[in-house]
Amino acid sequence: MSPPPPPYGRLRALGHHLVEIHLWLREELDRIRDSLDADGPGVRPRDLRAHCLAFCATLTRHHTGEDRGAFRMLAERVPELRPVLRELEADHRLVEAALRRVEDLLDGTHPIEKVRNELDTLAALLETHFLYEEKKLTAALDALEDGRTEDLLGVPLPPQDW
Template identity: 70%
Template sequence: MHPSTPDERLRAFGNQLIEIHLWLREELTRIRDGLGEPGVRPRDLRTHCLAFCAALTRHHTGEDAGAFRVLADRVPELAPVLRELEADHHVVAGILHRVEELAEAAAPPAEVRAELDTLAALLESHFVYEEKKLVDALNALTDGTTEGLLGVPVPPPDPE
């Protein structure tokens, strides 16, 4: 892993995980809120949806290859938790694939919303569990980068 920059280490990795999860929740809410809204073009919604799916996939792939491997080596008692979280990532990937198919096919908003509602419920449970089990261990890490461990950089603050 590459050494972290001073700015990255101002916030511990576990805290950064929470920030990434908050951002992903907000993005998913924006997509769900945009479904069926007058004036929202299907193309814009599809683009936003596909970008979200890609970001979530990068995050989970990054965790599997980064943070989870590091934690498995340094905190072996977390191995069962890490296996559960990786299994969740596979379930989420299946739902994301379905969402991408629906978005590409410009499926009816109700159909897309149902799939996104399923995704939102699963992610909420997954994120809460992951944060409860891993934040302290991630905060104890002293090397690595956010992107290397968590798959994505911490999103910038929302300008709103």
């Protein structure tokens, strides 16, 4: 989500960017879950697989960016966060496993309820992960003065209509 144009816009801190990215990812997952019934109960929309795979790729890129970018920088500059960062990296592995389960269910041979249940599980896992990450890291990320959002958080800010 890009900031509004001047004179209203100003640079936002990286922690704020993290929250914006998480909000966008939540919205995208909600859209996917809502699309399960877009063509009527039990009918999988033709583009569900494409949307899910794009979401999975974006989320994976975000978590990989955090692990390789922001988390490494924070571990160096704020060593007391290292236990939290290890927990968050472990969460990333749990999310990765959940994403693989979702992808495996998108081959068209599974009942829509099974897909819905796995997406609901993923949504619950992400919600707790995002909230914990935001609570523990936002202030520390805001204090960082160098690095681009894409380099440190894995993805650029999502577009937003102003």
